[in-house]
Amino acid sequence: MKGKTRKKSSRKASPPWCAKNSPISPQPPELLTVGIASVRHPRESHLLDTLTSVFEGSTDSELNCFVVLVHLSDPDSKWLGQAVANIRSRFKAHLDAQRLLVIQGHLGSSSLPGDLKTTNNASHCETLYSRQKVGYSLLVNFAVNISEYFLMLEDNVRCVPKFVSTIYWTLLAWKDLPWAILEFSSLSFSGKVFHTHDLHRLASFFFLSHKDLPTHSLLSEFHLVLAQSVPIRFSPSIFYHMDNHSVFQGTCFPVQEEKVFGEPDNPSAGIVTDMMMIANIIPDYAYFLNKDCFSTLDAVRGNHLTVVFDRPQNVIRIEVLTGSEEQGQFQMQHGQVQLGYDPLKNSKGCARYSLLGPLVEGNLDQRVFYETGSVEELRCIRLLVLVAQESWLLIRQIKVWTQDEEEDSLMEKEIL
Structure with a gap:
């Protein structure tokens, strides 16, 4: 079932790389x-x-x-x-x-x-x-x-x-x-x-x-x-x-409108993981579009949580949120999201994966694009732990937006 879109935390530390505290130190x-x-x-x-x-x-x-x-x-x-x-x-x-x-x-x-x-x-x-x-x-x-x-x-x-x-x-x-x-x-x-x-x-x-x-x-x-x-x-x-026309007025440049995604639709899928499960907290909680979350302890390098779609999906955007919503505690400190192809038997995952992107401060929100002429069908989304963390890990939400073939065809016509 669908829940309301959560308000993102405004916590954003200033970049320490740019700190220039000493007027005499090399910059x-x-x-x-x-x-x-x-x-x-x-x-x-x-x-x-x-x-x-x-x-x-x-x-x-x-x-x-x-x-x-x-x-x-x-x-x-x-x-x-x-x-x-x-x-x-x-x-x-x-x-x-x-x-x-x-x-x-x-x-x-x-x-x-x-x-x-x-x-x-x-x-x-x-x-x-x-x-x-x-x-x-x-x-x-x-x-x-x-x-x-x-x-x-x-x-x-x-x-x-x-x-x-x-x-x-x-x-x-x-x-x-x-x-x-x-x-x-x-x-x-x-x-x-x-x-x-x-x-x-x-x-x-x-x-x-x-x-x-x-x-x-x-x-x-x-x-x-x-x-x-x-x-x-x-x-x-x-x-x-700042306005609704491109830098040069006329027909020489395409109209640029921000895509409106609406709510995520999280298509039917199975969730598999090799992370430690505690009590009755199941990994599916990370994929349900409500306030349920999946928590685990002492995740190690190579641990994963994988969404295995029941059928191929045309995914256009993925958002992954880890850590608590307010303070950002228990984030995945080093992880990445991968796209999977060629599903394995018994819904255990996919045979091949390609990188979508690393987590940025414990989160990822990224568009999904496909190579021109590619016939590969997306079947999995894998959240992979890159560095062990000896603490709690909270996977708060995995959100998926898809686009059906009719919408995809209309979009291609607009681009052409």
């Missing part, structure tokens, strides 16, 4: 560069509002974690001068602290490769794509040596409070795992985090692409170039557009 490089490419808009600009959201949504400790890099691109020197003056009047303290960097410039037609040059016959969209690719190329190329990671944002985005801490703890959990892009939003450009050592390749990827190739399509394929087979996207989004 590590910034964790994150927040990169924003901005151009003149035919309508109202939201760049100043975006910067306000970035800075006001961050604590003092979080402000030590990142630097904001804004690239202003337009051939009109008067517009550039006014844009810089507007930024300085609002954010002088951040500029003086070198927490905000502003660069400006553009490439003339003679400096562009042939595929990015626009002609009098170029369509409106081709002109926008070419201009945008050049802007992002210059932005990411400048950001290569500033920090360890790079966050891409558009210039009309609002951030949820403490977005830096959310990104920090996620990066910490994924640090030793392979990834190319971590996505913290469903927006085409905003909310994507890259390793800075990949930015040279990203700049070339933009700069050498054909002019009529949509920029958002190009960016969505970059993870494939770096051998990441499917997107890695977290829920819920922590970045949103």
